[in-house]
Amino acid sequence: MTLDIPTIAMHFGDTLLSTMRDVLPIVVIIFGFQLAVLRRPVTHWQRVVLGFVYVVLGLALFLMGLEMALFPLGESMAEQLTALDFLFGQGEAIPAQVPWHEYYWVYLFAAAIGFSTTIAEPSLIAVAIKANQVSGNTISVNGLRIAVALGVAIGIALGSYRIVAGDPLHYYILVGYVVVVVQTYFAPKTIVPLAYDSGGVTTSTVTVPIVTALGLGLASTVPGRNPLLDGFGLIAFASLFPMITVMAYAQLSVWQTRRQAEAAERRKDNAL
Known part of the structure; x- marks a missing residue:
């Protein structure tokens, strides 16, 4: 797309109309329930309209x-x-079949881009703030964001390896969800719903376009890969692994708290 002012203005107008059309059902449902079902006026309606x-x-x-x-x-x-x-x-000799370990820069880039996009994800920030408020500050905002970002980084790196290696997607997903089920049994019950939601908030506005572009770019350039079969599926990794890392973060926190309590109890006994 050329970067002249009329073209950009026309493109922005088309995008703005498309966005208004997408947001319109949300507006109709919210105001419809407020006025027709609850039968109450919208409080601070000027601020609400400006917010929309x-x-x-x-x-x-x-x-x-x-x-x-x-x-x-x-x-x-x-x-x-x-x-x-x-x-x-x-000038280096290029083998007929490039081994998977030669793509180590791809795995590093995938992990870095997965971590950074998740940290910048607005939906994750909102969920982390709400979790901190509801839990009475026992759940750290930055701790939850870093735990989710680490999960996405690991997932995207592993998903990139899957594309390079050409392995079937369902093997990774099945094993991953087995781990999630086992962790669900052992993890603190208060963190399990939040961990499950954390896997969903990663597939939002910032992460999805970049991760999808990365998968399609890999599948298009790695020899023997099909963009349709191999290019998609990275989002599944981005949704799965944050559940594992958030529950692991909670389990480590509980273990550390228990260890500190036991150490304090031992010091108390020694003092007596």
């Missing part, structure tokens, strides 16, 4: 930014990191 205007404008600008910058940048990075001249250097 901000939401529509923000989403339109955000979608344009994704389309113009983040999505093509993620795909081009995947293509450059899997280029044979980058993997082996100029």
Whole structure:
């Protein structure tokens, strides 16, 4: 897309209209229930209307930014990191079948981009703040965000390896959910619902476009891979592994608290 002012303005207008059309059902449902079912006026309606205007404008600008910058940048990075001249250097002998370990920069980039996009995910920030408020500050906002981001980083790196290796997707997902079920039994019951929700909030506005672009870029450049069969599926890893890391974070916290309590009890006994 050319970057002249009329083209950008036309593209923003189309994106804005599309965003308004997408948000309209939400507005109809919320105001419909408020006025027709609850039969009560909307409090501070000027602020509510202004908030919806901000939401529509923000989403339109955000979608344009994704389309113009983040999505093509993620795909081009995947293509450059899997280029044979980058993997082996100029003048080096290139094997007929590139081994999976030669793509280590791809795995590192996948983990880094998964971690950074999750930290910046607005939906995760909102969930972490609410969890902190409801739990009485026992759940740390930054602790939860880092635990989820680590899960996404591990998942995206492992998913990138799956694309490079060409392994079937369902094997990884089945094993992952077995781990989740086992952890659910042993993890603190108060953290399990939050861990399950944490897997869902990662598949939102920032993470999905970049991770999808990375998967499609990998599948398009790794020899023998099909973009349709192998390019998709990274989002499943991004949803699965945060559940594991959040429950592991809670289990480690409980273990550390119990250990500190036992140490304090031993010091008390020694003092007596």
